[in-house]
Amino acid sequence: MATTSARLLRLLSLLQSGDAWTGPALAEALRVSDRTVRRDVDALRNLGYAVDVSRGPGGRYRLGPGPRLPPLVFDEEQAIAVAVALQAAPRSIIGLDAAAARALETLLQVLPPRLGQQVAGLTITSVVNLWDLAPPPxxxxxxxxxxxxxxxxxxxxxxxxxxxxxxxxxxxxxxxxxxxxxxxxxxxxxxxxxxxxxxxxxxxxxxxxxxxxxxxxxxxxxxxxxxTTLFDRGDNLDHWPCQGSAVVDQPAELIARFAPGGTRVQPLGPTSSRVTMGAWSWNGIASLLGSFDAVVRDAEPAALREACRELAARYR
Incomplete structure (x- = not known):
């Protein structure tokens, strides 16, 4: 039989799955008696875990929110997922750097050596391009x-x-x-x-x-x-050095679904749309417009029209 501490961790892992467990089902999973299950549930409560139980026939145990944050138990896949998330979140959310670093350090301290080496090896480096599509965090x-x-x-x-x-x-x-x-x-x-x-x-x-x-x-x-069908996703094109628009003979719903980030789509009818986008060059915008596999017309400004002519000549 497992020791009391190991059994409590196993019980906690079962309850953290989000399922509601009957006493007999927990007893079978832990290979203990119903009485031991009740005693272990009381031990978890004393440690700060809010274990709810529905009384009566078929009563079930479920882990609920408590007044404070107790220790958590992760399996190997969860530990790796948490490590990745802790490194990725500060790249897109301001104010989490220090807290995420502390949480990752705490996680590494308690992991088994083999799993700790795997998690420590998951080092993520965020590289920002000069004209990166990603917005400020x-x-x-x-x-x-x-x-x-x-x-x-x-x-x-x-x-x-x-x-x-x-x-x-x-x-x-x-x-x-x-x-x-x-x-x-x-x-x-x-x-x-x-x-x-x-x-x-x-x-x-x-x-x-x-x-x-x-x-x-x-x-x-x-x-x-x-x-993905929205024509305007609240994007701002100001960070692009070149901004232009053109009429594309495709439905707005189709363009909105496949257009790159930062694109604005204005429906002009069932089969045409005005598309506004930015890029690091005018030829870049012209290439993106061509990717919609349709007639492109009424391009603005003049620099974009010249880029379309230049690309057409180059492709010929």
Missing amino acids: VDAVVLRDVSTAIHRTETLRYTIGSAAASPASTVEPHHLVSWAGRWCLLGWNPTGRRWQALRLDLLTLRTPNGPRFDRRMIPGGDVAAYF
């Missing part, structure tokens, strides 16, 4: 406040940028979306009566929040699928 406070508003179904008041004098806009926040290196908020615009995406790194939140709202269903029910 998001402030952890903004991420927390938006997430809290989503949970509480509270309307957010915001401005784009740091212009404190600008009147605040409102949005009913529904989902946080990570797309193409960007943190976005998918919400309902109560003024425009439409769904919209907002870049979190461009938001300045106003306090207090607005009134509560009734949660809406995302069209089609699939957040990821719907997000």
Whole structure:
């Protein structure tokens, strides 16, 4: 029979799976008696774990939230996933560097030597290109406040940028979306009566929040699928040295699905759209426009039209 400490860790691992366990099922998994299970559950509670139990026939045990954060137990795959996440998160979220480094150090200290070497070897280096598509990282406070508003179904008041004098806009926040290196908020615009995406790194939140709202269903029910169909994802093209637009004879829904990050799409009809995008060169924009496999016309500005002619001659 396993020692008491090893058995408690095994019990904790079972409860952390998120499933509700009957006493007999736990007893069978641990190879102990029902009485030992009840005693071990009490021991976990004394250590700070909130183990809930439904009384009566068929009573079940479930791990719930407690008043404080107790120690956690990870299996090998979870430990590797946590190590990767701790290194990746500070690249996109401001304010987590020190906390993430401390958490990773704590994790490495308690891992078995073999697994510790694997996790320590997962060193991630973030390389930023001169014209990187990735936006500035998001402030952890903004991420927390938006997430809290989503949970509480509270309307957010915001401005784009740091212009404190600008009147605040409102949005009913529904989902946080990570797309193409960007943190976005998918919400309902109560003024425009439409769904919209907002870049979190461009938001300045106003306090207090607005009134509560009734949660809406995302069209089609699939957040990821719907997000890719949006014509405007709140992107900012100002970091590109070249910015241009053209009419492309393709439906806006198709272009929005496959366009690179930073593209704006304006529907002009069922089979044509005006596409605005940026790149490090005018030839770069011309090449991207050509990737939509359709007629490209009415390009602006003149430098983009010249780039289209130059590429056409080069390809000939």
